Amino acid sequence: MEQYVIKGGRPLEGEVTIAGAKNAALGILAAAVMTDQEVTIENVPNVRDTRVLLQAIQGIGARVRYIDEHTVAICGGTINPNTDLCVDDEYIRKIRASYYLLGALLGKYNHSQVALPGGCDIGARPIDLHIKGFEALGAHVDIANGMISVEADELIGSHIYMDVISVGATINVMMAAVMANGKTTIENAAKEPHIVDVANFLNSMGANIRGAGNIKGAGTDVIRIRGVKSLHGTTYSIIPDQIEAGTFMVAAAATRGNVLIKNVIPKHLEAITSKLTDIGATVIEYDDSVRVMCNKRLKATNIKTLPYPGFPTDMQPQMAVTLALSNGTSIVTESIFENRFKYVAELSRMGAHIRVEGNTAILDGVETFTGANVAAPDLRAGAALVIAALVANDFSTVCDIKYIQRGYEKFDEKLRGLGALIEKVETDKEIQKFKLKVG
Numbered sequence: 362m363e364q365y366v367i368k369g370g371r372p373l374e375g376e377v378t379i380a381g382a383k384n385a386a387l388g389i390l391a392a393a394v395m396t397d398q399e400v401t402i403e404n405v406p407n408v409r410d411t412r413v414l415l416q417a418i419q420g421i422g423a424r425v426r427y428i429d430e431h432t433v434a435i436c437g438g439t440i441n442p443n444t445d446l447c448v449d450d451e452y453i454r455k456i457r458a459s460y461y462l463l464g465a466l467l468g469k470y471n472h473s474q475v476a477l478p479g480g481c482d483i484g485a486r487p488i489d490l491h492i493k494g495f496e497a498l499g500a501h502v503d504i505a506n507g508m509i510s511v512e513a514d515e516l517i518g519s520h521i522y523m524d525v526i527s528v529g530a531t532i533n534v535m536m537a538a539v540m541a542n543g544k545t546t547i548e549n550a551a552k553e554p555h556i557v558d559v560a561n562f563l564n565s566m567g568a569n570i571r572g573a574g575n576i577k578g579a580g581t582d583v584i585r586i587r588g589v590k591s592l593h594g595t596t597y598s599i600i601p602d603q604i605e606a607g608t609f610m611v612a613a614a615a616t617r618g619n620v621l622i623k624n625v626i627p628k629h630l631e632a633i634t635s636k637l638t639d640i641g642a643t644v645i646e647y648d649d650s651v652r653v654m655c656n657k658r659l660k661a662t663n664i665k666t667l668p669y670p671g672f673p674t675d676m677q678p679q680m681a682v683t684l685a686l687s688n689g690t691s692i693v694t695e696s697i698f699e700n701r702f703k704y705v706a707e708l709s710r711m712g713a714h715i716r717v718e719g720n721t722a723i724l725d726g727v728e729t730f731t732g733a734n735v736a737a738p739d740l741r742a743g744a745a746l747v748i749a750a751l752v753a754n755d756f757s758t759v760c761d762i763k764y765i766q767r768g769y770e771k772f773d774e775k776l777r778g779l780g781a782l783i784e785k786v787e788t789d790k791e792i793q794k795f796k797l798k799v800g
């Protein structure tokens with residue numbers, strides 16, 4: 362089983378380049394099948410989730426051509442709409458985002474069928490708002506045998522109010538509406554940068570979506586869509602990954618390092634920059650990069666995760682590691698998901714003093730961590746445990762790194778480029794060899 366072995370206690374120093382945004386790529390790759398013409402997508406992160414989704418897209422008959430590691434051409438014209446357009450559970454069990462094909466195929470062919478989604482176990486992850494949006498557009502939704510089927514004689518534009526701000530439901534309903542007859546308004550829409558990126562991508566294919574803001578800014582909470590007859594091919598480059606960038610920013614601060622994080626949109630990182638600055642790190646913003654420096658113990662603060670532009674839930678575990686080392690007591694409130702403190706048990710084994718009460722964690726800062734053998738419980742918690750191991754002046758291993766590989770491209774390689782002593786290994790013998798090598 363692949364795992365990371367780490368010898369921590371060294372500050373991260375140097376430069377790292379951020380890949381394309383995973384959560385934008387998953388919506389964009391699915392939306393690419395909505396035209397019969399070829400679509401070229403650049404800056405696609407080479408991570409497990411995008412690779413699985415591209416397999417699912419090939420599975421429904423689209424042609425996928427890998428131009429280079431980060432550029433793919435997709436042609437939905439080879440899909441046979443008379444088949445059942447079924448995305449079977451082989452793919453959806455692996456990644457939740459396969460459900461984006463529901464909205465894309467419904468929007469293009471008026472029907473589709475996808476296995477009910479899985480995804481990181483950070484909460485119940487219902488899809489009632491996706492269903493509400495599809496039904497509002499005139500689709501009939503049926504759930505049976507672990508599959509969700511949607512079909513409509515005709516999709517008619519509608520006014521849809523999202524009871525809860527949902528990234529997935531906003532993207533899925535937006536895709537279903539771009540070729541519906543008439544106008545659709547999505548109120549209380551999610552405003553994350555990746556929503557704006559998917560909207561801009563669809564507009565580059567000829568869609569008419571307004572209100573999703575401009576890419577340098579936040580989206581707005583009302584998205585207006587005028588249905589068009591068809592979409593055409595395009596070439597589009599995905600925005601940098603806000604959460605990968607934030608993860609390296611926090612890792613630089615936690616290890617008291619000095620790192621230039623390149624290929625970012627600083628506006629997307631404001632909530633993270635603000636909190637790191639509050640606790641005593643130095644963050645310098647440039648046009649498309651940020652430098653994070655820290656040479657002292659950080660201060661305590663309180664965090665509450667919120668929809669964009671608030672503090673991102675996907676940065677909560679990573680920031681909690683930094684606060685677990687801060688001078689004083691911090692409070693972290695997770696307001697988006699109901700089970701996103703699973704890293705606490707593992708972090709406590711490294712010496713953290715954290716107690717969880719409902720959706721709140723109380724962190725009494727400690728000076729440092731001890732090394733331990735820990736397991737990644739999910740994608741972002743796994744990244745957080747790697748940061749903790751990089752802080753501990755000790756040996757640690759992190760197993761179940763398949764979760765981390767879902768959303769971070771070349772994570773260990775990029776950390777080694779910043780001076781970290783980390784290797785991906787499979788056997789105890791390799792661990793011993795690493796320990797002898799680094800001493």
Ligand code: EPZ
Pocket residue numbers: 383384387458481484485486487488489490491492525526527528529530551674675697698699740741768
């Ligand atoms: C997306 O998940 C991201 N995943 C998540 O990132 C991210 O944490 C989340 O948005 C919030 O930003 C992808 O984009 C692939 P939601 P999603 O729908 O769309 C409730 C990562 O680490 N809800 O915005 O599933 C839901 O229970 C992953 O990269 C409903 O009630 O999240 C949650 O409490 C983890 N009904 C809240 O909304 C619905 O129909 C936000 O969920 C849908 C959601």
